[in-house]
Each structure stands twice: as structure tokens, then as C-alpha cells.
Amino acid sequence: MTAYKDLTKEELLDLKNGLTKEFEEVKGKGLKLDMSRGKPSKAQLDLSMGMMDVLNSGTPLIGEDGTDCRNYGVLDGIKEAKQLMADMMEVSVDHVIVCGNASLNIMYDAVSRAMTHGILGSTPWAKLDKVKFLCPVPGYDRHFAITEHFGIEMINIPMTPQGPDMDMVEQYVNHDESVKGIWCVPKYSNPQGITYSEETVQRFAGLTPAAGDFRIFWDNAYGIHDLYEEEQDCLLEILAECEKQGHPDMVYKFSSTSKITFAGSGISAIAASEKNLKEIRKSMSIQTIGHDKVNQLRHVRFFKDIDGMKAHMKKHADIMRPKFETVVQVLEEELGGLAIGSWIVPKGGYFISFDALEGCAKAIVAKAKEAGLVMTGAGATFPYGKDPKDSNIRIAPSFPTPEELMTAAKVFVLSVKLVSIDKLLE
């Protein structure tokens, strides 16, 4: 394979002619493909249909401690659901509150509460002239949407193979008191699939923030979403690490079963220090009398315990693995050695992150759309939708069928090649 940059203008034009014909043929097929959002496929959702059978009209909906799950109450979640989520989040049960169907909701509430009421007695953020959040990039668009919604200034922090650039994080957090938070997806990050190294987690726990109400928003959405049994990334548990380093209140940890059971009807949880949880309960008790305990019970009866949940995740992995491998194989076969893009091969999570030549991402996504393939919008992985290099594209392989995915990956690489040639011809 010769790198495109080493080809002459004539060679590039020749190549473009052939690829354009190929592209027009694909376009003529009227394809309708979607690699845009990280949604579980139908086959994955079907894995949890047993959850519909564990409760029926003959089953008493009574929790372990006698709670009637049909009725009001139990703000924290039922005992057995707390245990399940605590085990999943690798924390003790008294550090957990089980919430509703979406962890994103808890994250929004955490920011919203800090804006209106401050944190543990601090000035409400809305009353401050400036509030800033650090945003490791590329990252999750919905995190950035929350902070943008509240008018919080977002600062890009580049990701490295070990996690966010910690020199930069320390510089900002330890010296700028308007920096109040950081968004983190510490395991199989969205979109790169990077897991923070032990050193990175320790440096997070060792931060000495200029702002007393600085919080790490630790969104461990993909904590048990491994693709390979024998090759799993390992993440140091942040809550214990923060405690060890004398900063027990510095982190809010989030998780959910959205990518374990049903993406719209799972259960979510927050884990934090006792002090933080007390404050969260106070405002939560104004918002609700209690979350959906029937759904909590359904989850516990379906999985029984964390081992049941982990066994279930292997079934997800069996569906996801071939999809990831298909995309990676097409990228390697079609783009390897051409020096027009790079990607990371993840060991879990939901995404593959692709970095095109600078200034090409938007055009590639548009080109793919011409041929019927919807990708996540270029720029979405950066705050304000602005990728300064216009280079990153998030590939979400979970939703299409394996056959659709092969076609989609081919349309994608064709689009990458055509746009890159045009860039090199400029």
C-alpha cells in the first residue's frame, strides 16, 4: 500500500475516477444504513425479554425487607437493587442511590442542583460570574449538551491512550477556582474505547482543587461492557481511591443498565460519599417519592446477582464482538497503510473512533450520507459541536445487522478515500 500523500497528482486523479464509479454504483442501490447512535440492536434487547416473565400477576411484588414495590416510597431504591448496582459499580451498598431509567438524568440533576443550590454549602454556580467544566475530547455529546445548556464554559482536554491529559487537568483544577467539574467516561470511553490507566485514576483522586465544590463526574457507562473474556481492561475504583487520598467528596459516580437490559427502561444509580448522598437525597425527596421499584425488582429477579449480570454481558459480547471485528477488518483492509486516517481498536464499549485527515470529517460524513449511510454528525464529539481539526468521526457498530454493517463499513471507507483524495489535490 502506498500512502496517498506519496502519490502523484495524476495517480490520485486516476484513483479518484475508479472510486467515483464505485461510489456511484453504491449510491444507485438506494441504501438506508445507520451507524450514528450507540443503540443496542434488536438481538441485544431480545436477550432481556426474560425480564418480562420474572414478574407476573401471581408473583408478590414484595422486596426482601417486606417493601411492597407497587406502592410509594423508598427513595434510595429497594435493598436488593442497591446491592446489585453497588456490586456492578464496585462500591459498598451504603454509597449508592438507585434512580430512574437513565443515568443522564442523574447527571443533569447533579449539574442543575449545583447551579441552583451549590454543593455542600457552596455558592450556587448560577450566582458566579464564570463556571467552567473540563471536557476530555473526543467525548460524549450529551455530556457537553448538559453543560452547554446551563451556560457553563467548556474547555477541551485532549485524550491520551491513558486517559485525559492529566498535566492539563491538574493545571486547571488545582489553580482555577472557576473550574467546577470534569466529564469522564473512564472505561471504554465514548467514543475512543480508552480505559483510564491506574496512574490516571490515582492522579484524579489526588487532585487538590482550587474550588471546594469541584466534582469529578465519573460516568462509568461501560464498566462491564467487555468484548473479550480473556482480554478485559481494568479500571481502578475511583471512590475508594479518592477516600484513600483524603478527598472522599470529590467524585460523583454514575452508571446504568441501559446497555445491559433495555436502553429505555433500565435502572440507573449514583455512587458518592455519605455527605454527598445526604445532600442528593434532600433534593431528590422534593422531586419524587421514589423511583420505579417494580422495575428494580424485575432487574434483580432476572439477574439474581452480579454474577448473573456478568454472564448476561457475555451474551451481549457475543453479538457485539463480530460487529466490531467487521468494522475494524474493513478499516484495516481498505485504509491500512494509506495514511488517510487512524483508529483505535477497543476491547469494549460501544464505539470506534476514527480520525480522518484534518479538515475532512464533515465532508466524509456528508459523502457517506449521499450513499445512504447516516453517521454521527462530525463535530458531535466536541463541546459546542466544534472539532477544531474537523477530523474525528464516531462509528457506532451496535445497531445494524452484521450484513448491513459490512456494507456500511465499505461505504464509509469509500467516502474516506474520496474526500481524502480531494483534500490532497487541493
Ligand code: PLP
Ligand atoms: N453515558 C455515556 C458515556 C453514554 O455513552 C450513554 C449512552 O450512549 C449514556 C451515558 C446514557 O446513559 P443512560 O441511558 O443511563 O442515560
